[in-house]
Amino acid sequence: MxxxxxxxxxxxxxxxxxxxxxxxxxxxxxxxxxxxxxxxxxxxxxxxxxxxxxxxxxxxxxxxxxxxxxxAGPKIRQPLSIGSYTEAARERGMETSRILVGWKRLTADAVLADRLAIAIGDPVIQLERVFTTDKVRVALERTRLPAYRYPDLEADFEVTSSLYAEFRRRGVRFGRTEDTIETTLPDAREAALLHVDARTPMFLLNRLSYDKDNTPIEYRRSLYRGDRMAFTQTMYAD
CATH class of the missing domain: 1.10.10.10 (Winged helix-like DNA-binding domain superfamily/Winged helix DNA-binding domain)
Incomplete structure (x- = not known):
């Protein structure tokens, strides 16, 4: 044959x-x-x-x-990097903003405690926001943070701005990240928040960030619209 x-x-x-x-x-x-x-x-x-x-x-x-x-306009091409999506987009002349979905106070279960290097039952701050670029909703981000590292974050942080800039203001410096990217579909709630059809393909990025002392900074789950976003990465040979 x-x-x-x-x-x-x-x-x-x-x-x-x-x-x-x-x-x-x-x-x-x-x-x-x-x-x-x-x-x-x-x-x-x-x-x-x-x-x-x-x-x-x-x-x-x-x-x-x-x-x-x-x-549609051209897809937004986002470099894969440790830096802030907001700052990178604005450097390319795009209008970006954030829409607050909500703050939550959680207690760490075994999985979250392991990821954030805290004890089971320790307080965790959860921040969820929709990202917009040129007034189009392109991503939904949920960030979980060990509460002890970020006192008064809910009161001090301007939610339309870059969280990574807030980290720098607090003296937190990134050392490395562990990123996993998969494809998925949004659930009904996610589709409603992003103003898309539930069949719209998504990039799901899970990130665990560490500072230069190898202490976890954040555990982040980001859902990006596959019809509006593309990711790029430059690699060099040894």
Whole structure:
């Protein structure tokens, strides 16, 4: 048995090619034709159009705004680094902000105590915020911090600003991070906070940060929209 040299072209891929031709004549923010109108125009089923639109959505070519579909701008390219997302985006001329979801006071269970190098039952501060770039909600971040390191954080910290800048103000210096990146889908609450469809692909970044004395600084869970974000990293040979 041999593989065909010419892969099979699926119907929705043909439709996608036609949709890309439409996109070539549109600019960011322009409304995109409705699924029903596209199906009639191309004489295909709405399911075929839906598959093609889904691929364009995943690639960040279009985006949902309420019940409308519009042409999307370029994906935000975020370098993988220890630094602040807010500061990096602003250096590239983007308008960024944070929307407070809420503060919580937790007590450490066995897993969290191990990650933050504290005792079971010790107090933990949880900060949850939505990140916006150019007024678009692009990420949801939940940070858990050992309370003993950050007295009066809730009162002192301006939640629309960089948490990493607050760390520096308090004399905390990063030594290293351990990052894990996976793909996932948002749950209903996360999708609502990010104003996206529950089928929108996400990058899930879990980060455990340490200072120069190898003491944990934070345990962070960040959910980034896969249709609006891309991550980059520069690597060098030995």
């Amino acid at each position: 041999t593989l065909s040299e010419q892969p099979r072209v699926l119907k929705h891929q043909v439709v996608r090619s036609q949709l890309e031709e439409l996109l070539a004549d549109l600019v960011e923010g322009d409304p995109f034709p409705a699924e029903r109108d596209l199906a009639e125009s191309f004489s295909v089923s709405r399911e075929t159009v839906r598959q093609a639109l889904r691929e364009l959505l995943l690639d960040g070519r279009i985006e949902r705004r309420g019940r409308m579909t519009v042409v």
